[in-house]
Amino acid sequence: MSTETYLDRILAHKREEIARQRLKVPFEQIRQRAADAPPARPFAQALRQPHRLALIAEIKHKSPSKGVLLAPFDPLALARTYLDNGADALSVLTDVRFFGGSLQYLKAIRELQATLGPAGQAPLLRKDFVLDPYQVYEARAYGADAVLLIVAALEDALLRELLALSQALGMDALVEVHDETELERALAAGATVIGVNNRDLRTFYVDLATTERLAAHLTGCDRPVLVAESGIAGAADLARLRACQADAILVGEAIVTASDIAAKVRELAGRGA
Numbered sequence: 001m002s003t004e005t006y007l008d009r010i011l012a013h014k015r016e017e018i019a020r021q022r023l024k025v026p027f028e029q030i031r032q033r034a035a036d037a038p039p040a041r042p043f044a045q046a047l048r049q050p051h052r053l054a055l056i057a058e059i060k061h062k063s064p065s066k067g068v069l070l071a072p073f074d075p076l077a078l079a080r081t082y083l084d085n086g087a088d089a090l091s092v093l094t095d096v097r098f099f100g101g102s103l104q105y106l107k108a109i110r111e112l113q114a115t116l117g118p119a120g121q122a123p124l125l126r127k128d129f130v131l132d133p134y135q136v137y138e139a140r141a142y143g144a145d146a147v148l149l150i151v152a153a154l155e156d157a158l159l160r161e162l163l164a165l166s167q168a169l170g171m172d173a174l175v176e177v178h179d180e181t182e183l184e185r186a187l188a189a190g191a192t193v194i195g196v197n198n199r200d201l202r203t204f205y206v207d208l209a210t211t212e213r214l215a216a217h218l219t220g221c222d223r224p225v226l227v228a229e230s231g232i233a234g235a236a237d238l239a240r241l242r243a244c245q246a247d248a249i250l251v252g253e254a255i256v257t258a259s260d261i262a263a264k265v266r267e268l269a270g271r272g273a
Contacts, residue, residue, distance in 0.1 A: 005202040006064055010098055011153055014129045017097075021205060022134055033141035034192035038110075040170040043123040045192050046088045047248040048227050052270035053238055056125060056191045056227065057087035058252030059109070061100030064261070065204040069243055070256040075105040076112055078256070083113070083120045085262045086271035091125040092144075101127070103142045110143025123232065125174060129153055136165045144173040148195070151182040152202075174227060174250075183214050192224050195250065199230035206231040215244040234267065 047054040050256045054208075059075050059082075062068045070078075078234045082090055092109060093101030106126060123145035130136065130147055131154070139147045148167050149159060159175075166173040175191035178200060186194055196211040211228040218226055229250040230242050241249060251268055258264035267272075 007152065007202050009128055010064070010095075010164045011131065013097055014095075014131055017064065018132050018134060021138070025138075027134060027137075030137045030141055033138040034169060037140050037143060038114075040140065040145040040172075041123040042120060043089060043125065043172040043174075044225050046123050047193070047227065049088065051248075053242060053246060053268075054088040054248035055086070055265070055269040056089040056091050056248060056250040057082040057255055057265055057268070058091040058093065058127065058250060059101070059105060060252035060256050061095055063253065064098045066253070069253055073100070074100075076108055076215055078261070079109045079112060081262050082255075082265055083116065083122055084266040086269035087122055087265055088144075088248070088269065089123045089125060090253065091127045091148075093252075094126055094128045094139075094142075099127075103138065106139075106144060130162060131158075133162065133165050136162055136169065136171075140169045140171060144171065146174055146193075148176060149173050149191075150176045151186050151236045152176075152178060156185060156189065163189055163191065176211065176229065177214065180214065180217065180247060183217060187224070193227065194218065194224045195227040195229050198232075208232070208237060211241060212244045215246060218245075232268070238268070238270070 043146045045223045059078055061073045092101045093099040095101050125146045126139035126144035127148050149162055165174050172193055174193050174195045175186045176195040176197050177186050178197055196214050199206045199210050208231045225247045226248045227248045227250055232249050232251050233254045255264050
């Protein structure tokens with residue numbers, strides 16, 4: 001019986017993908033494009049809302065476990081709906097094979113925001129499996145304000161390197177953990193925004209209690225921003241996460257599968273009807 005997990009398969013493919021991309025767009029070219037990009041906007045700051053949970057609304061087409069979630073899929077229309085209904089930040093999946101995402105979606109959404117004025121400037125998170133400094137420069141070049149770093153996919157030295165590079169480029173990093181050991185590693189690396197993924201990336205089992213358990217380890221006035229990810233559906237979940245001092249939520253599936261996407265965004269953003 002194979003012991004290969006979802007995460008194993010995704011990471012093996014991602015390493016091949018990075019190698020191909022480096023051949024198509026050389027490192028020096030992507031680094032220059034990152035340097036020429038508009039300045040990054042403050043992602044972490046957008047997640048500190050004093051009287052409610054901040055919402056990171058995700059542009060999500062499909063998932064490895066459930067397949068296509070929204071069809072037809074129009075990432076620009078979805079982004080505009082999120083922005084118009086109070087999302088504090090947008091997460092843009094850029095993995096093509098497993099999540100139906102694209103760096104072109106990230107680029108197009110950043111360009112859309114440039115036409116919308118101050119009300120449409122919610123920061124953008126590049127949501128992908130980042131394993132190489134090349135991808136951090138790539139994220140900045142395509143308009144990301146923050147990147148996702150998954151502790152389960154990274155050795156400590158590489159985690160520190162990618163975190164430092166993100167900061168050097170003016171970006172925040174959402175450092176994702178699943179258990180106490182990963183949380184310790186994230187904090188030791190200097191993470192200032194912690195994402196607790198309630199979905200186990202090895203089995204895809206979801207349990208909201210993961211955030212509650214790990215939140216108990218984050219105390220004090222200088223604690224990191226805490227983001228709860230996955231398994232969040234509605235008002236009852238929001239109350240539960242507020243009670244354990246989460247600062248923000250990242251939601252994709254519950255939004256894109258809702259019968260009224262705009263109303264679901266307003267509900268999860270605490271913006272009322």
